[in-house]
Amino acid sequence: MENAVSVNQLVKNFVLKKREGMRWTSSETTAVDGITLSIEKGQSVAFIGPNGAGKSTTIKMLTGILHPTSGDATVLGCIPWKERTRLARRIGVVFGQRSQLWYHLPPRDTFELLSKIYEIEREVFQTRRDMLIERFQLGEFLDTPVRKLSLGQRMRAEVACSLLHGPEVIFLDEPTIGLDVIARQELRDLISEWNRENGVTVFLTSHDAGDIQHVAKRVIVINHGKVVLDDRVSRVRRQYLREKVLSVKYADTPQSIELVGVKTLIESGHAFKFEVDTLAVPIERVMSEIMRAGSVVDITIEDPPLEEVIAHIYSTPPESDEEEGEEETDV
Amino acid sequence: MSKYFYIALTSIRSKLAYVGEIGSKTIFLFVILYIFLCLWKVTYTETNQNALGGLTLNQMLWYLVVTESMILSLPPIATVVDQDVRTGSLATQLVRPLSYPLSVFANTTGERCLSFAINFFAGSLIACLFVGMPDLQLHNIPMFLLLLPLSFALDFSIYFLIGLSAFWLEDTTGITLIYSRLTMILGGMLIPLELFPDSWQQILRVLPFSAIVYGPARTFVTGDFHLFFYLIAQQLVAIFIFAFLIHVVYTTALKRVFSHGG
Numbered sequence: 001m002e003n004a005v006s007v008n009q010l011v012k013n014f015v016l017k018k019r020e021g022m023r024w025t026s027s028e029t030t031a032v033d034g035i036t037l038s039i040e041k042g043q044s045v046a047f048i049g050p051n052g053a054g055k056s057t058t059i060k061m062l063t064g065i066l067h068p069t070s071g072d073a074t075v076l077g078c079i080p081w082k083e084r085t086r087l088a089r090r091i092g093v094v095f096g097q098r099s100q101l102w103y104h105l106p107p108r109d110t111f112e113l114l115s116k117i118y119e120i121e122r123e124v125f126q127t128r129r130d131m132l133i134e135r136f137q138l139g140e141f142l143d144t145p146v147r148k149l150s151l152g153q154r155m156r157a158e159v160a161c162s163l164l165h166g167p168e169v170i171f172l173d174e175p176t177i178g179l180d181v182i183a184r185q186e187l188r189d190l191i192s193e194w195n196r197e198n199g200v201t202v203f204l205t206s207h208d209a210g211d212i213q214h215v216a217k218r219v220i221v222i223n224h225g226k227v228v229l230d231d232r233v234s235r236v237r238r239q240y241l242r243e244k245v246l247s248v249k250y251a252d253t254p255q256s257i258e259l260v261g262v263k264t265l266i267e268s269g270h271a272f273k274f275e276v277d278t279l280a281v282p283i284e285r286v287m288s289e290i291m292r293a294g295s296v297v298d299i300t301i302e303d304p305p306l307e308e309v310i311a312h313i314y315s316t317p318p319e320s321d322e323e324e325g326e327e328e329t330d331v
Numbered sequence: 332m333s334k335y336f337y338i339a340l341t342s343i344r345s346k347l348a349y350v351g352e353i354g355s356k357t358i359f360l361f362v363i364l365y366i367f368l369c370l371w372k373v374t375y376t377e378t379n380q381n382a383l384g385g386l387t388l389n390q391m392l393w394y395l396v397v398t399e400s401m402i403l404s405l406p407p408i409a410t411v412v413d414q415d416v417r418t419g420s421l422a423t424q425l426v427r428p429l430s431y432p433l434s435v436f437a438n439t440t441g442e443r444c445l446s447f448a449i450n451f452f453a454g455s456l457i458a459c460l461f462v463g464m465p466d467l468q469l470h471n472i473p474m475f476l477l478l479l480p481l482s483f484a485l486d487f488s489i490y491f492l493i494g495l496s497a498f499w500l501e502d503t504t505g506i507t508l509i510y511s512r513l514t515m516i517l518g519g520m521l522i523p524l525e526l527f528p529d530s531w532q533q534i535l536r537v538l539p540f541s542a543i544v545y546g547p548a549r550t551f552v553t554g555d556f557h558l559f560f561y562l563i564a565q566q567l568v569a570i571f572i573f574a575f576l577i578h579v580v581y582t583t584a585l586k587r588v589f590s591h592g593g
Contacts, residue, residue, distance in 0.1 A: 060422060100423050117338075119334070
């Protein structure tokens with residue numbers, strides 16, 4: 001399948017100036033250090049990493065805002081920093097911490113303005129706007145000034161605005177930041193529905209494991225400016241941490257289970273929660289021991305929470321510790 | 332270009348959401364005009380002159396209505412650009428198929444046109460109350476209406492350049508303050524250039540400040556053709572030079588866009 005995004009050895013260095021007494025000194029810091037990746041059209045990818053890992057810098061290079069120090073990248077066949085305006089018509093971007101809506105005006109006015117900015121034909125605009133209003137349930141607050149909207153309503157409108165011109169790729173930079181559980185879930189569902197039904201390529205950055213789990217099929221982890229993991233979300237969950245959590249309920253008191261690699265986390269009456277190190281002991285062996293120990297009423301096997309997987313990946317030291325984090329200067 | 336026109340219209344609609352703020356400026360305008368009316372009345376009486384710097388008392392007050400309306404209508408252009416650069420909001424602008432300088436121009440000029448219209452309307456009521464209708468010839472108005480948008484464009488381009496300096500400077504408010512005061516003083520906001528010493532006048536007439544404030548206001552009250560054609564040429568040349576400077580500085584600045592988390 002054709003690639004929507006292709007990145008080859010992308011590097012971004014920043015010059016950091018510091019004042020030492022009366023003198024200014026400058027040092028170079030590497031925010032993105034030779035990233036190579038490709039994303040097929042229609043894929044949904046979570047691009048994650050700890051603060052200062054280089055996520056936002058990468059997204060800004062892929063949307064044409066930043067010029068890289070070296071390396072190549074194409075998005076929908078365009079070199080972003082050279083063809084920014086052309087590319088802008090084919091991509092949608094949502095920065096969770098910045099708004100594209102006019103603060104004193106209702107979302108309807110921003111829709112109208114965006115239709116002029118993207119030069120969308122009137123009929124196409126009206127059809128797409130009405131569809132977005134319905135799908136994102138914007139009708140109830142479409143004519144309410146943005147300043148009076150809740151954060152959840154505003155973010156739904158933000159994402160809908162970024163889809164108005166029918167982008168082929170949508171970049172979402174922490175779209176659920178600050179949202180409550182319900183608003184977050186609604187937004188995740190909408191994004192993944194749009195990806196599934198309209199074939200839009202989704203490139204998502206987030207610190208929320210739920211976003212990654214619900215929206216993305218593939219996860220790329222970046223740390224210290226380098227890609228440290230690139231795999232399917234389900235496989236990362238299954239393979240990256242070797243522990244499984246088994247919850248077992250017996251009909252009566254079972255015999256004790258003593259196996260290397262099996263740790264009892266919780267014991268409450270006839271219910272037990274075990275943590276199993278699958279490298280130390282095969283899961284089949286543990287299962288047969290559990291069955292042998294007593295009459296099992298209920299049993300569930302769970303993967304560890306994605307948060308733990310991510311935290312484990314982040315805590316893995318980089319190959320080289322010489323690189324520094326992302327530039328933090330607000331310029 | 333229709334997209335930029337629509338941005339200007341949207342900006343006007345947005346500005347209308349807080350008309351109270353604009354209204355408060357008209358109170359200030361009333362006070363200023365009243366104080367200057369009193370001052371000029373005394374000056375005209377003491378000097379026993381019908382005209383000072385070629386303007387009658389009626390023309391002088393109407394001159395002030397125009398200059399004050401223009402200055403008070405100024406949106407915080409340099410601050411907008413400075414904040415876009417400093418907070419990273421520039422990113423949301425750059426991901427659209429737009430020219431950032433033109434979109435800021437459309438946004439701030441839409442706002443300025445509305446503020447100017449309200450200020451001018453309020454100022455005109457005050458002037459009519461104090462000195463009566465302006466002594467105008469019909470051609471003064473189209474001449475003024477041609478000079479006014481060029482004056483706004485020229486003023487914008489200078490403020491925009493100052494805002495762009497945020498890419499290099501820690502704080503741009505100092506330069507903004509200096510430029511705004513120069514426009515007020517050397518641009519003839521309070522005193523027409525004719526009342527400056529002769530040696531100063533020669534210099535002030537070639538500086539861009541006079542093409543921004545003095546020129547349109549003087550043309551409004553006198554309808555001087557010679558001044559009008561000189562001003563049009565001066566404004567166009569100055570806009571061309573500053574637009575070129577914006578192009579060079581903005582292109583260089585874009586390569587300096589830094590990134591930061593979030």
